[in-house]
Amino acid sequence: MFSGVTGLINRGQKLKGTVVLMRKNVLDINELTSAQSASGIIGGAIGVIGGAIGTTVDTLTAFLGRSVALKLISATSADASGKGKVGKQTFLEGVITSLPTLGAGQSAFDIHFEWDTDMGVPGAFYIENFMQVEFYLVSLTLEDVPNQGTIHFPCNSWVYNSKLYKSDRIFFSNKTYLPGDMPAPLKKYREEELVVLRGDGTGERKEHERIYDYDVYNDLGNPDSNARLARPVLGGNTTFPYPRRGRTGRKPTKTDPKSESRSDNVYLPRDEAFGHLKSSDFLVYILKSASQNVIPQLQSALPLVGKTEFDSFEDVRDLYEGGIKLPTNILSDLSPIPLFKELFRTDGEQALKFPVPKIIQVDKSAWMTDEEFAREMIAGLNPHVIKVLKEFPPQSKLDKQLYGDNTSTITKQHVESSLGGVTVEQAISNNKLFILDHHDPLFPYLSKINKTTTKAYATRTVLFLQNDGTLKPVAIELSKPNPQGDNYGPISTVYTPTKQGVDGSIWQLAKAYVVVNDSCFHQLVSHWLNTHAVVEPFIIATNRHLSVVHPIHKLLLPHYRDTMNINALARNVLVNAEGIIESTFLWGGYSLEMSAVVYKDWVLTEQALPNDLLKRGVAVEDSSSPHGVRLLIEDYPYAADGLEIWGAIKSWVEEYVAFYYKSDAAIVQDSELQAFWKELVEVGHGDKKNESWWPKMQTRTELVQTCSTLIWIASALHAAVNFGQYPYGGYILNRPTLSRQFMPEKGSKEYDDLAKNPEKVFLNIITGKKETLTDLTIIEVLSRHASDEQYLGQRGDGDNWTADTAPIEAFKRFGKKLVEIEQKLIQRNNDERLRNRYGPAQMPYTLLYPSSEEGLTFRGIPNSISI
Known part of the structure; x- marks a missing residue:
């Protein structure tokens, strides 16, 4: 089959390589969510799948032609300009693994490079894509390189048609270098790549671009549609300070030039976007379709199915036990959507019902x-x-x-x-x-x-x-x-x-x-602001100033996975004007504005768990304790379990930093690290740049503490405040999000009604039926783990993320420590003397167990804020 291609190649003395890539995911989230109705979305998915099947052979044929070319770049031999020598253009050859099934992912290709001995050791390569469709480049591996053996090039990036790029796409080997240690022939390439990633700060960003830049939160409202939908700009002012988000460059609204116009598809640097064989693509597709299509249909159906308010606690429990019978036309629109297939009964009743929240699985009251x-x-x-x-x-x-x-x-x-x-x-x-x-x-x-x-x-x-x-x-x-x-x-x-x-x-x-107040503070501050929003500037600053070969980039990269994407989606359907949060939580149209007021008191160093516990006075310093603090509430499940996870994270980071930085002077001399930190403080969190608590980033201790804190926020802290949303809040009586009336006063009808029907009065005050359906639909999606989630102590790229053995071994020890911690936490939950660990609801505290299966598990610490 491949003889026509391989015959064109004079192998001679060549470097043999294997290129692993993935064709564009046929279940592309952006294509799916462009439809305007639930049925339209499903039809769109079918159309995309059908089209992909029809083009599989064409795509494969294209790869076997002269459609993808690579050129190796030397790390040891420079040309007249001082840059590493560039080898000859070489094209992909034959497929060496079986063709993947639809959506399964990866294909591997042979490639042979002409590489004379005077070219030295390859340290990077250029790649050109001459096809119209993009692909996801996973890796290049070179075998039997003289005096080197195998060289790995982890890529994990989307590659578009070469004409769309102003400069060739470059990828580096997995060797790790501080800026001052970079081989001289590769230094210019390293610097030029960072310039590309920073962009020039102008124009509207395009899908294929990889530019990381900052902007304020000025895209939450839609004043051109209705004055009621106007929202203040968050960030860039002292009234409403805020962390920065990724810049999209969309045009300003006509009504308010300070506000950015909205669109269905929000620009993300391409490698931050879902689309890499990730089942959360599908989760997010469900989330978007739920907010735009399913929820409006459910709400419109309420008057058709009887009562629009709950009359009793039994009515609420019917959402899980009996369900809501829906009109046939609603069912036909909703039933094809995967999440809602799970919600429909199959006993002929055709009712919509939700999973039983953990809080009432053992005891309903x-x-x-x-x-x-x-x-x-x-x-x-x-x-x-x-x-x-x-x-x-x-x-x-x-x-x-x-x-x-x-x-x-x-x-x-x-x-x-x-x-x-x-x-x-x-x-x-x-x-x-x-x-x-x-x-x-x-x-x-x-x-x-x-x-x-x-x-x-x-x-x-x-x-x-x-x-x-x-x-x-x-x-x-x-x-x-x-x-x-x-x-x-x-x-x-x-x-x-x-x-x-x-x-x-x-x-x-x-x-x-x-609890209503606590629900709002949790969602808008503890969850959105203190994890999602505060981490995004770190992602932007890292990509703008820390090269992919920088050790701190490699340390932090797993903890950034999919965060910018989920944040962009949140700005579109969750925290936007009259979006899900404003429609179903007490703070309403002031939700994000109020979180900005709370951000005035945000301090990065206080987000480290021991510092947080000390600030709140729930712990005291104790040098004899393994973590330096002693809990005043000894049986404090979140704090006790969290300190175990915090200790493991910090130990891992300490080992890692010590390997690459032999002195505090090395921190000061690291030009990329200093540029990263300066911009993070002065721009990314620029509304707080004059506050004295910021670490100066002059010592290894400061670097370790900062990286440990960031990893804690993105992993364990987010897990603790996210994956319990449905287990606790899925039962709206336990975690109401709205209060619609004041407390009944003596002499009022409501007060008299309390004696006759206290459940009805309670239900008339808290979150209503319509808002409850919205809440349950959304938080069930947000509380689920994707099938390919990457958990703390794991990396998606195996051992090839660095060429240095010591950090790999340290990371393995970190993973083993987390396994040991999980066993310790299980033992704690089996200790009936610790009453706070299971409580009257018989609901053991499992949110900080590091591992999890797919789905609604009430446990598991993903590396990153990925949903």
Whole structure:
């Protein structure tokens, strides 16, 4: 079959190579999501697949012709200009592995290079694609290179038609070099490649480009469509500071020149985009189709299927047990979509039902207990907000001239009856009082929020650490603005635990208002801001200033996988004006704006887990502890498990950094590292550039701490706040996202109704049925692991990511340590003395188990923020 091709090649004394590549994924996410309806999307997918089958032979034939050419570049022999000598153009030859099935991926090709001995050792290569369609270049491997043996070139990049590039695409071998150690013949190539990646900061970016640049968050609104959809610019100003996002260069809106126009397909540097045989392509396709097609159809169907509100807790449980019967036309549109196939019953009932959330799998009412309410503050979805209470009553940092006196109205009389004979002073002295404080970030926005269909309170919850290690809520304060104006201070009411009668129902509602605030803070701050948004500038700065052969680039690369893509998708359908978040969470149209206000207090160094625990006062320094801190709440699942993961990450980074940097002077002399850090601070997080807490990046200690913190944020922290969304929040009674009415007051009809039908009143106040369907549909997707997820301690490129043996061995030790940690965490969860680890809901804390299977598993730490 290949004789016509191979006969053209005079092999002689050549270097033999193998090129591995992947043709364009036929299930291309951008093509699929361009359809306008659920049925249209499915039809589009079928069309793409059919077209791909028809062109498989043509594509293969093209590869076997003169369509892909490579040229080796010497790392040891330079031309007159001082750059490494470039070898002769060589074309791919025959396929040496079986043709992959549709969408399966990789094909391998022979290639033979003419390479005289005076050309030295190859260290890079150029590649040219003469076809119209792009392909994903996985790697080149050279065999039997004189005095070198095998040389690997990890590529993992999309290659488009050569005419689209201003300079040839270049790839380097897996040897790792600090800038000063780079072989002289390759230095210019290294510098030129970084110039290409930085671009010139002008023009609208095109799909094939690989340019990394910064912009502010000015694409959330759509003022040209409707004035109601205008949103303030986040970033670049002191009012709403924000991390930078990737620049797309789209035209400004006509209505507001400071805002960027929106489009369905958002530019990403090509290698940041999904499309590499990743099943999360399909997850994201589902997410996008759900938000644009499925959810609107489900919501429009509600009036056709009966009640548009829940009447009882049993109604809510029917979402998982009985389902919602849908009209035939809705079913026909939705049933072909893979995710929704799982949601449809197959017993002839044709109802839509959701998986049973873990929080009610064992006990349907455990979520109502005070113990579970408190336990989730240290082992739930938002486990890193609770703080030790050091002053009583709790204080506020809000400006008194603007917002009056916001000192808490919780008194000793409110709490001391629940402290088991201990005084407030004694409890504070012994670190027994804690607080979940959702007051200051929310109060300045309450007047605005309460003018909408939602009704909110700023909340403070005081908790007592009991002798059995569990937390007990002892008081909840609900505060709303004074009708005379915010500057008059809040009107506050304090509620204390009661289990019986109307007062018991009031207490249950008070807890619900707290959880609504916690749900919003979790989604917009703990999750979106503190993981997704703050990491994106690191990705941009890394690619602009750290070469692919730089050791720190190689260290951090796995922890960037797919983050820019999921962030772009979020700006399009999740955090945009009247998107999923604004439509279903209390903060509404102020959601991202409020996260910007909280970002004013963000400090990178405080994101390291030990520093975070110390700042919140839930731990104290202890040199005898393995991690340098001792927990005040000994049975604190998130913190205890997190410290194990943090310790493993830091040890791995310490070994890695020590291998490449033999002194602090090497850090200072690393021109790429210094340029990376300067731009990250001054541009990527430029609204905070004048804050003194930034590390100076002058020592190995600073580099280790910074890289460890970044890896922690992108892996374990994100896992802790993301993959429990459906297990905890899939049961809307446990994690409501909205409050639609104020607390019933004595003498009101609602108060009287509490005695007759407390469940109905509760449901009328929290998230409604329409918003619940939206929430469940989205968070189930966001809580799933893809089949090809890469978890902490794993790398997708095996051992070929570096040519240095010591870092590879250190990484293997890191992986083995994580396996040991997982076994330790399993043992902890089997210790029934640790009541916070399983709680009334019998729901062991597994979110920081490093490994996972595919799907909705409630465990697993991916390397990166990939969903």
